[in-house]
Amino acid sequence: MGRHELTRRRRRHVHHHPHLLLSHLLGNAGIDSVVIDQRSREQIETTIRAGILEQGTVEILDTLGEFSRARTVGSRHDGIELRFAGDGHRIDFAELVGRGVWLYPQHEALKDLIAARLDKGQDLRFGVTAERVEDAASDRPRVIATDADGAALEIEADFVVGADGSRSIVREALSGSRGGYFREYPFAWFGILSEAPPSADELIYSNSPDGFALISQRSATVQRMYFQCDPDADPDALSEAQLWDQLQARVPGTTLKEGPIFQRDVLRFRSFVAHELRRGRIALVGDAAHTVPPTGAKGMNLAVADVLLLARALQALLTEADERLIDAFPDTALHRIWKAQHFSWWMTNMLHVTPEASDFDRLRQLGELRSVVESEAGRTYLAEAYTGWPLDTVG
Numbered sequence: 001m002g003r004h005e006l007t008r009r010r011r012r013h014v015h016h017h018p019h020l021l022l023s024h025l026l027g028n029a030g031i032d033s034v035v036i037d038q039r040s041r042e043q044i045e046t047t048i049r050a051g052i053l054e055q056g057t058v059e060i061l062d063t064l065g066e067f068s069r070a071r072t073v074g075s076r077h078d079g080i081e082l083r084f085a086g087d088g089h090r091i092d093f094a095e096l097v098g099r100g101v102w103l104y105p106q107h108e109a110l111k112d113l114i115a116a117r118l119d120k121g122q123d124l125r126f127g128v129t130a131e132r133v134e135d136a137a138s139d140r141p142r143v144i145a146t147d148a149d150g151a152a153l154e155i156e157a158d159f160v161v162g163a164d165g166s167r168s169i170v171r172e173a174l175s176g177s178r179g180g181y182f183r184e185y186p187f188a189w190f191g192i193l194s195e196a197p198p199s200a201d202e203l204i205y206s207n208s209p210d211g212f213a214l215i216s217q218r219s220a221t222v223q224r225m226y227f228q229c230d231p232d233a234d235p236d237a238l239s240e241a242q243l244w245d246q247l248q249a250r251v252p253g254t255t256l257k258e259g260p261i262f263q264r265d266v267l268r269f270r271s272f273v274a275h276e277l278r279r280g281r282i283a284l285v286g287d288a289a290h291t292v293p294p295t296g297a298k299g300m301n302l303a304v305a306d307v308l309l310l311a312r313a314l315q316a317l318l319t320e321a322d323e324r325l326i327d328a329f330p331d332t333a334l335h336r337i338w339k340a341q342h343f344s345w346w347m348t349n350m351l352h353v354t355p356e357a358s359d360f361d362r363l364r365q366l367g368e369l370r371s372v373v374e375s376e377a378g379r380t381y382l383a384e385a386y387t388g389w390p391l392d393t394v395g
Helices: 018-028 041-046 055-067 093-097 106-119 169-175 240-249 299-320 324-351 359-373 376-387
Strands: 007-009 034-037 052-054 075-077 079-084 087-092 101-103 123-126 129-134 142-146 152-156 160-162 180-195 204-206 213-215 222-229 261-274 282-284
Touching (some): 018 055, 018 106, 018 299, 041 106, 052 299, 079 359, 087 093, 087 376, 093 376, 106 123, 129 169, 180 240, 222 240, 261 324, 299 324, 324 359, 324 376, 359 376
Parallel strands (some): 034 123, 079 204
Antiparallel strands (some): 075 101, 079 087, 129 142, 142 152, 180 222, 180 261, 213 222
C-alpha cells in the first residue's frame, strides 16, 4: 500500500451497511429491493474499518460465491491473547470450541457485496440522502430522499428497512423518537492506522495499569491499534513518538513494530438498544437498532445476525403472506442483541481502567482475568461468544 494522506477524526459515524447483505439474501429469494446509501461507492470502498468476522458471518458471505474474498484475502485467526500483569494468555478458539474468526476488514467485505449486487442488477443508489419516512403506519411506506445532484426522490415500498446507522431517520419514523436503552462509558479508544508489518500474529487485548490497549491488524502492511483515552481527548495533541510510547507502555512483553501513522481518531464508547425494532412495515437492523462497544468485535457481526433473521421474515411475509416471523423478529433478534451487549460490556469492563478505580477495583479486575484464563469453562465462554453464537438459534 502506498503513502496515505494523514487524516484525523474526532468521532466516527458508525454504519455497518447491512442493507447490501439484506438485498443479496432477498434477491436469492426472488424479492426485489432498492438500496440507497448516503456515501459514494468510492467512500464506502476506501474507508478502512474494523475487521473481525465471526465464523457464521464468513459462512454467510460464502453465499456470494466467486465475489467473496473473505477466505482468500482474509486470514483466519484461531485465538486471541489476553495480557495482564505482564504476562500473555492465549485463548485457543480452535481447541476450545472448534471455531475461529477471520481478520477481513469491513470495507473489503463491502466491496464484495457491492460487486455481487451490481452483477445481479441490484438497484443500488449511491450519494442518496434519506430525509424522512412518510406513511409509516400504512402498507406502502415511502422514503423521501435527495439524490447526489440534490434532486428530490421518493421510493414507495412494501417494507422499509432502516439500516441507516446510529443516527437513523428510520428509527425516528418508527418510534417517534430516538429512544432506547443507553449507556455511555467514561473512556474512549484512541485509534491509529500505521504503515508497518504486524506486531503479532493474533490480536492482543492488554489490561495494564496505564489503561487498555488493543494490538490489531488490517493487512500485511497496515496495522490498527488502540489505547484507552479520555472521551474528550484531542486526536492532534500527541506526536507520533508519544503515541507509540503510549501503546508500547501498555503491552509489556511485546515490542511493537512502528511505522508512519496515517490516521488517528477518538472512538467514544456507547451501548444502545432501540426501544422498538419493528412497527408495521418498518424494521431496524444493525447500528440503527443497536450499538455496542468495539471490545467484543460484535458490531458488524450482530448486524449480519439481524439481517439473516429479517430476510427470512420478509421472505415469509412478502411471498407467502405469513406474518409469524416478522411478528417474532424483535424478540428473536433481541435475544442475541442482549447477549452481545453483555459480552461487549463484560470484555470492556474486564479490560479497561475506569477513572475512579480504587486499589480494590484494580485487584478485583486482575482476579476476574485470572478466573477466566485459569478455567477451561471461563476460556470456553469467551471463545464461544467471541467466535459467535449459532446464527440459526431462535428465541
